[in-house]
Amino acid sequence: MKLFVGIDVSSEKLDTCYLTDEMVVLLNHIYGNDTQGAWELKEQVLAFYEMYSFDQIVIGMESTSMYSYHPAVNFHQDEQLQAIHAITTIENPHRIKQYIKMFDEDKTDPIDAFMIADYLRIQRYTNSPIKEEKYMALQRLTRTRYQFVRQLVEVKQHFIENLSYKCNTLKKELREAEGSTTVFSAAIMELFTQDLSLDDLANLPLKDFAEWLQTKGRGRFKDPEGLAKTIQRAIRSSYRLDQVVSESVDMILGILVRE
Secondary structure, eight states: OEEEEEEEEOSSEEEEEEEETTSOEEEEEEEESSHHHHHHHHHHHHHHHHHHOOSEEEEEEEOOTHHHHHHHHHHHHOHHHHHTTOEEEEEOHHHHHHHHHTSOOOOOHHHHHHHHHHHHHTTOOOOOOOOOHHHHHHHHHHHHHHHHHHHHHHHHHHHHHHHHHHOTTHHHHHHHSTTOOOTTSHHHHHHTTSSOOHHHHHTSOHHHHHHHHHHHTTTOOSOHHHHHHHHHHHHHHSOOOOHHHHHHHHHHHHHHHHO
């Protein structure tokens, strides 16, 4: 005889159904999704094993990201469950959903737990490998980096959009000028988020403007005077905002630069 333990995992609880291969439900129970709940579930599995001497025990649940990770690893690594050769598997939620659709059942957690156990009973589980610690550690790092990159791209897009309201020809002028820089250089971002208005910048003496850019750019600009001319040309050819909109755009640019 075999035992199939279907677990419907949520953030706070483990809805569990203990089902034999003869379609007998030994128990439906709800445990907390924590160390105590996992221990109680394991103890119940061991108790049923003592009572029925099952040939095989399969503990299965849907993959629900962070919610299923801890209980799955806990059961997979548990020495007592390993001693009775219990299998822990994490299944594709889509496959479970398609299986449940074959039946006219209401969507409730206890029924889901039964259907997961029944899915395991028909031997369709994949015995998917539980993620090892090194794999999980690398996954967390790479996914977080990916998220930060996407956030950075989005913030840059918003910065360009709002900068276009303030000085709509700047990006074009910088792109076309030889040996220029981008709108994301520290000097450019600071220049367009300080208190000076566009007219103030347009009227700055070219030499002073070039020296300021070279200071903020830490001496990296090959032709600071040429860059100053490019920026002033962009300022003079750009539309002007009224004061209310200008103040809002300046505030937004400052926030996006910090981001």
